[in-house]
Amino acid sequence: MPRQKRILITGATSGIGLALVVRHAPDAAVLATGRRSAEEARRVLPDGVAYVQADQRHPERAVAAILSALDDLGWDRLDLAVLNAGTGHAVDPAGETPQMLRDVLDANLFCAVTLAQALRPRLEAGQGRLVLIGSTARKGAAGFASYAAAKAGLHGFARALAEEWRGRIAVQVVHPGPTDTGMHARAGHDPGRLVRLFARTGTMARLIDAAIARGRTVETISFARFLGRGEGGR
Numbered sequence: 001m002p003r004q005k006r007i008l009i010t011g012a013t014s015g016i017g018l019a020l021v022v023r024h025a026p027d028a029a030v031l032a033t034g035r036r037s038a039e040e041a042r043r044v045l046p047d048g049v050a051y052v053q054a055d056q057r058h059p060e061r062a063v064a065a066i067l068s069a070l071d072d073l074g075w076d077r078l079d080l081a082v083l084n085a086g087t088g089h090a091v092d093p094a095g096e097t098p099q100m101l102r103d104v105l106d107a108n109l110f111c112a113v114t115l116a117q118a119l120r121p122r123l124e125a126g127q128g129r130l131v132l133i134g135s136t137a138r139k140g141a142a143g144f145a146s147y148a149a150a151k152a153g154l155h156g157f158a159r160a161l162a163e164e165w166r167g168r169i170a171v172q173v174v175h176p177g178p179t180d181t182g183m184h185a186r187a188g189h190d191p192g193r194l195v196r197l198f199a200r201t202g203t204m205a206r207l208i209d210a211a212i213a214r215g216r217t218v219e220t221i222s223f224a225r226f227l228g229r230g231e232g233g234r
C-alpha cells in the first residue's frame with residue numbers, strides 16, 4: 001500500500017489555504033497553520049487535520065512553533081509544503097507606519113523564507129515539493145505597495161531556490177489572481193463591481209493543485225490570463 005502523503009499548509013484557516021486543506025485532507029495527513037487560536041481553527045478545519053497557531057508577524061516564533069508541531073507528529077519527512085499564509089492592507093504608502101510595513105514583510109516574505117529553509121531537511125527526506133503562494137499583485141498594485149514588494153520578493157526567492165535545490169526538492173511559486181476569499185475586505189479595500197470577476201475560492205484551489213501537478217517553477221493563475229492577456233510566466 002502506498003504511504004500516506006504528509007502535507008503542511010500555512011494560512012489554512014480561511015480562503016485558499018482552507019480550500020486546499022479540504023481538497024487534500026481525505027487522502028493525506030495534513031498539518032495546517034494560521035494566526036488564530038487552535039480552538040477557533042477547530043471550528044473550520046476538517047476532522048483529523050492537525051493544527052498549530054503560528055503568527056508569521058513573529059517569524060522566529062512562528063517557525064519554531066511549526067517545527068515543534070512537526071516533531072510532535074513525528075514527521076521527519078514532508079511530501080508537500082504549501083506556504084500560503086498572507087496578509088496585506090490597502091493604504092497609501094505615505095500613511096504606512098514602519099510597524100505596518102514590517103508586519104506585511106514579515107508575514108508574507110521573511111517568515112516564508114526562513115520557514116522554507118527550516119523545512120529543507122524534511123522536504124529532502126521526503127523528496128518533496130515546496131510551493132510558495134505569491135500574487136499577481138507582485139507586479140505592482142496601487143494601494144498595496146508593501147504587499148507587492150513582499151510577493152515580488154517571494155518570486156525571486158522561489159526562482160533562486162529552485163536552482164539551489166534542483167534535483168533534491170522541487171520548488172514552485174504560484175501567483176493567484178483576485179479571488180473571492182474576503183481578503184480584500186479584510187485588507188480595507190473595496191474592489192466594487194470587479195469582485196464579480198474574482199475567481200471562486202474552490203476554483204482557485206483546484207487550479208493551484210493543477211499548477212502543482214504540472215510542476216513549472218513559476219505559474220500565474222488569473223482571469224486576465226484566461227482572457228488571453230496572460231502575464232508572462234517567468
Ligand SMILES: NC(=O)c1ccc[n+]([C@@H]2O[C@H](COP(=O)([O-])OP(=O)(O)OC[C@H]3O[C@@H](n4cnc5c(N)ncnc54)[C@H](OP(=O)(O)O)[C@@H]3O)[C@@H](O)[C@H]2O)c1
Nearest residue numbers: 011012013015016034035036055056086135178179181183
Ligand atoms: N484573495 C486574493 O485575491 C489573492 C490574490 C492573490 C494572492 N493571494 C494570496 O493567497 C494567499 C491566501 O489568501 P486568501 O485570499 O485565502 O486570504 P485569507 O482568506 O485572508 O486567508 C489568509 C490566511 O493566512 C493566514 N494569515 C494571515 N496573516 C497571518 C499571520 N500574520 N500569521 C499567520 N497566518 C496568517 C490567515 O490566518 P487566520 O485566518 O487564522 O488569521 C488565513 O489562514 C495569501 O498568500 C494571499 O496573499 C490572494
